[in-house]
Amino acid sequence: MSDLVTRLRRHNWRITPQRRVIAETLEGSHVHFTADEILERACERMPELSRATVYNTLNEMVALGEVLELNLEGRSKRYDPNADHEHHHLICEGCGQMKDVHTVGDPLDWLPGDERHGFAVTRASVTYRGLCPDCRES
Amino acid sequence: MSDLVTRLRRHNWRITPQRRVIAETLEGSHVHFTADEILERACERMPELSRATVYNTLNEMVALGEVLELNLEGRSKRYDPNADHEHHHLICEGCGQMKDVHTVGDPLDWLPGDERHGFAVTRASVTYRGLCPDCRES
């Protein structure tokens, strides 16, 4: 069973067939999909699934804190099911692929107090960019 | 005179009245505007300015490397005229305002070699999130 579904159930969130298919599609890949890519893949298992349900479900999972919404390249958001593990992203500027990475230490420690402008800073995310091995060659 | 205009002129880029108004609007504020916010403000000085020109001009300034395009919260991109200074961003999760901040040290140093997956990593950007002083109170 999908680990994401387990985490969602803990919030007393009703797991309908639609929501299960969406959660499993999201978790089943190590790539971070857009909403439309999730719709497309989920429709292979449940053809009558609607676009609105995919958007509703993704937004609710984000609101529950179990899925991360990524607003990186291009016009569409991508969704990352590993909201519970502290991690960051590495993007290839050639082909657009994205990998999860981990930093040494906590980026919050790298923002000195006089740079915080009185904010209560709670989160930090780092995006690295470069060229993947394939794109370096060509 | 606007510093951004000076930098743009160095690229042998024609500074038309429209482009000047857009550049000065962009640079005149410490907030990072969306394209439509820039259009709205620039139209106060040049009412016949068209939306297409604002988008064209912003995209060209980004291509010249003199303006940064930020894809953070919400549906629209924001534009940052300080492309030449290494800096990162702090966003208020309450009201959405955004400030420029500086880290101690270089974020590229926080990504160990075995986390690079063979990429040639060239850039890193850090986004901090939290609540600004006003939003903390309410």
Place this chain on the structure above:
DNA sequence: TCCTAGCTTAGACTCTGTCTAAACAAAGAT
């Protein structure tokens, strides 16, 4: 069984951003 609350659906709609074709402007050639 009936009610209620919540979930799903199709499709209309909104918002950002891009594209196109035509009008316009500036600089150099004649």
Place this chain on the structure above:
DNA sequence: ATCTTTGTTTAGACAGAGTCTAAGCTAGGA
């Protein structure tokens, strides 16, 4: 001064991503 060429601006049509709405559906409780 006029013409030509090249690049710029414009309005409006278009496209993609995401939201909203109203109606129908489903599951669980009285």
